[in-house]
Amino acid sequence: MKVRPFFSLVRAYCAHLVLVLSLAVSANSQVQAQSAVPFTLSNNSVYADANVYVAVVGIINDNHVWINPKTGAVNLMNAANNTVPGPVINGNMGPGGNGLYANCFARLSEIPGKTISIPGIEGCRILISFNSQLFLYFFGASGAPSGYAAPNLANPTDPNQGIRFETIELANAPNGLWANTTRVDSYQYPMGLEVWGNGNFYKKVGEFIPHSQILSLWQSTAPADFAGCYESANGIIKFPSKTSAFMSGAQANYFGAYIDAIWSKYQSGDLVFNAGDAGVWRGRVTGSVFTFTRASDGKTGTIARKPTNTEAMEGSGVLASGGPLDKVVQAQLCAAINRHAIDLTLSTGVTQDLGTASKYYQTSPYNWYSKFWHRSDISLNGLAYGFCYDDVYDHSSTVNASSPIRATVTIGGFAGATPTGPVTVYKDCNYTGYAVALNPGTYTLSQLNALGILNDDISSLKVTAGYKVTLYQNDNFTGASLVLTEDDACLVDNSWNDLTTSLKVERTSSSTVIQAENYTYMSGVDVEATTDAGGGQNVGWIEAGDWMAYDITIPTTGTYVISYRVATPNSNTSLRLEKDAGTTQLGTVTLPNTGGWQIWGNASHTVTLPAGTYSVGIATTTGGFNLNYFSITSASGARVAVQPSKAAADNSVLLTPNPVHEQLYIKGNEKIKALGIYDVSGHEVLKVKNPANTIGVSKLVPGIYIITIEHKDGSQKKVKIFKQ
Structure with missing residues (x-):
């Protein structure tokens, strides 16, 4: 039978991200000459190390390679690496026709120190999967075909269907390390990324709430147009264009009217926008071609025709073609469409500010999927790669360290990893950079260093009410001192960030x-x-x-x-x-x-x-x-x-697990007179009197439910659960 192919390397994930990570490297550079950067994998997930699988693939000196996670050895991709049998779904035997896939994954428990040394490389991805390796197919290092076949969420016969996985994208280039978390194809599990570099560089991106809470937020807030992105069977959220509704169903022309209006309005007048370092551009539609001219030098960039809905969402096709200046204007238009940043109520010829984030995602239609990942209660500082051109005006989760030292990938994101203590020390002003919590006590310079705090690295502190922190100029708690009893957003302002060599944390009141x-x-x-x-x-x-x-x-x-x-x-x-x-x-x-x-x-x-x-x-x-x-x-x-x-205490009743799949266990059921389960619309779906210690919920549709508990003493309690 004829089956749908996998994505090739250039089709996988997002063409723009491949381009960004590739352009970070000069075309003629010998990238492997770059200093290697150690990437440590920190497991903050519910999966044991033995159930987390890791692979590293990329391009070195124009050759497609894979890095052995256990040894750090760099290997050319070769069809001979395809030795692992994979699932056969509806007869799909894979590109090799034999159901075999690349032997390039290692369990996290097998990686020494959970650290992989990443050499100079471009188009690199750290692939992380759970409970099973992914089934990639290696074509070869060069020539045609070359690269690898990656998971294709749109292909129902893909052998990777049902395997949860996540990706860190990076390039270790002459102009530094470029790395990011990504939601461009899907969300499958929370991820975090931290990068340290020379000159006290530090940046942290990623999600910081649990997986179950993210799924719950999606289900309770997603509008009807995007509700189908949630795949309850696997507990993942797909990028809209990977769903049937946006591929060929009711939302297949979601952006169509907006795109038509843009192409129509600017046939008789100019669209003018400021692209920052790329200059001010003025464009007009002739026929179906949108041609832009840069004010500073008269150079042009074009979009050959109106993009399709899929091209607009993915930054693909007509929005990822031509020369560098073509791609500048294509990136700007793609980002503006997804964010609905082009204001069609403004007169033509007026310079539009497409970089004001407060105007994004305010007028329909817009990419609600992308808006969701920019929620500041999900992603650190609201930074995320919600669509391919999310780096336009620096709203993506990209980290660029010009002189990188090390990086940490936190599998499971940062949920529960927040430092605890009455005083929290931050490297940078305004409570950013590394965060180290301090409990009451005294801290010498050597003790601070052991915690990762250098005396010239303290720039702001958070002090909880009822405590105070005293900073000392000398290492023995003597010399000039500064007492803080509340947050101090920037010690640079009072010249104390480079003076502290010891400090004391004390309780000031009961x-x-x-x-x-x-x-x-x-x-x-x-x-x-x-x-x-x-x-x-x-x-x-x-x-x-x-x-x-x-x-x-x-x-x-x-x-x-x-x-x-x-x-x-x-x-x-x-x-x-x-x-x-x-x-x-x-x-x-x-x-x-x-x-x-x-x-x-x-x-x-x-x-x-x-x-x-x-x-x-x-x-x-x-x-x-x-x-x-x-x-x-x-x-x-x-x-x-x-x-x-x-x-x-008398009414203590505990329902576990939450999220629940088949059986809900009730601790303290003997104290319950009646228990009712209601859907989010308030409809009762189950009523149980004098319940046993378990209730079967396998027949409930996945989603959020409210459980009302009526105790035998007459009191009541409500509990929210998430049914997987």
């Missing part, structure tokens, strides 16, 4: 932290996993009128500082502290817009609390925020105690 999910009673809220320091859960789904109650003990009447750890993308939100079932108002605080549901900040107010053991409530008339914890700090330093919640 403070008790109360986790938000440890409420005695609540109304209308739910809990979820948090990405804030320390992990655990936060309370979410807080809407106007919702509340949580907590039992506390206050030893003496006095003034107390209540500090709340909150996250919200909204402005003008607030909460109030109250007692006596709301009849006594203790104080209200306005919450800062932190920029996202998992981007955390602090808000505090001073209140007067009476002595005794009683319940306090946190309520809101606005809602629209998440709460991780709050602290009660005595201004006089008196001890503050929290009264354990007997009701919470």
Whole structure:
């Protein structure tokens, strides 16, 4: 039978990324002469090292090569490497016709030090798969055909169907290391990337929340046009053009009207835009050809015709052809289409600013898939490769280190890897660069160095309320000193970033932290996993009128500082502290817009609390925020105690696992009178009275469900689960 082919090397992933990583290397350079860069693979996933498979492929001196992960040896690709039997799906025996594929993968547990030395190379990919190696086919090092056949998500007979994998793309070139995480073809698992270089260079990109939370966010927010990108069977999210809806179905002409309007408007007037270092361009459509002229030198770049929907989304075909200047304008137009950055309401001839991120993804149609990966509560600093030309105006996850020293790939992303401690030290101003947490104690220069902190590397610190940090000029806690009791965004401003040789972290007052999910009673809220320091859960789904109650003990009447750890993308939100079932108002605080549901900040107010053991409530008339914890700090330093919640202890019920596939296990089922499962539309899909300790959920459609638990004592609780 005739089967659909794999992608060849030049078709795999994204032609633009191949071009970018290739152009980083001079055409005549001997790339292998570059100093090798060690890439360490840190496993922050749910998969054991023995179930994580790694391969490295790329191009050296115009030859397609693979690097043995176990030895670091560079090998020319050869059809003789195809010795591993692979799956045969609907008769597809692969390019070799024999069902054999390249023996180029190693288990992470087999890689010494989990580190691979990457020499000078271009078009390189570190391929990481789970529970199985990928089945690549090697054609050869040069000639035609050459390179390798990569996984093709659009081919239902591809032997890699159902195998979860991720990719790090890179080039180790004469002008430095270029590397990035990518969502250009799909999202399959969180990934993180860190690069260190000379001159104190450091950059970190990638996702920082768990896989299950990313899938949950997608399902709860994706519009109907993009809902089909989620593949529930494998728990992955495909790039739109890899789905049937965008290939030949209802969304096959998703950008069509927008593209038609652009080509029509600029037949009678000019589109003018500033491409930054590439200059100001003025273009007009003649026939179907869009021709642009650069103002500085009169040189031209063209787009030969209107792109198809697939070409616009992928940056392929007519948007990836011709000479370098053609590709400059093609990149700009492709990015502008995906972001809907060309404002058709402006008059022709007016210079358009296509680089203002606040204008992206505001007017339909736009690439919602790409917008999702730029969420600042998913990807660090909102940087991601959501489509091929996402590096236009530097919004991609590309890292370029001119003099690289080392790199770390974090498999599973950075979820739960946030440093914890009352003081966090950062290499750069504004809380960026490496982050090292410090607990109360003293730190000499040698101890700081052992933690990876150099005395001239401290540029900003975060100090939690109730603590202080003292910086000393000398190594024995003497000499000039600087005391900080709150965040200091840039020590460069007061010339202390290069003076510190020892420091001390101390508690300044008595403070008790109360986790938000440890409420005695609540109304209308739910809990979820948090990405804030320390992990655990936060309370979410807080809407106007919702509340949580907590039992506390206050030893003496006095003034107390209540500090709340909150996250919200909204402005003008607030909460109030109250007692006596709301009849006594203790104080209200306005919450800062932190920029996202998992981007955390602090808000505090001073209140007067009476002595005794009683319940306090946190309520809101606005809602629209998440709460991780709050602290009660005595201004006089008196001890503050929290009264354990007997009701919470008596009603402790745990549902596992979450996400769940077939069986939901219930710890504490003997305390449950009835349990109901509801879909996100509020429809009851299952009702169980006096449930056993397991419930079968295999027949439920994958997605998000709300479980309402009615305890035998009359109290109720809501829990959100994700069905895989």
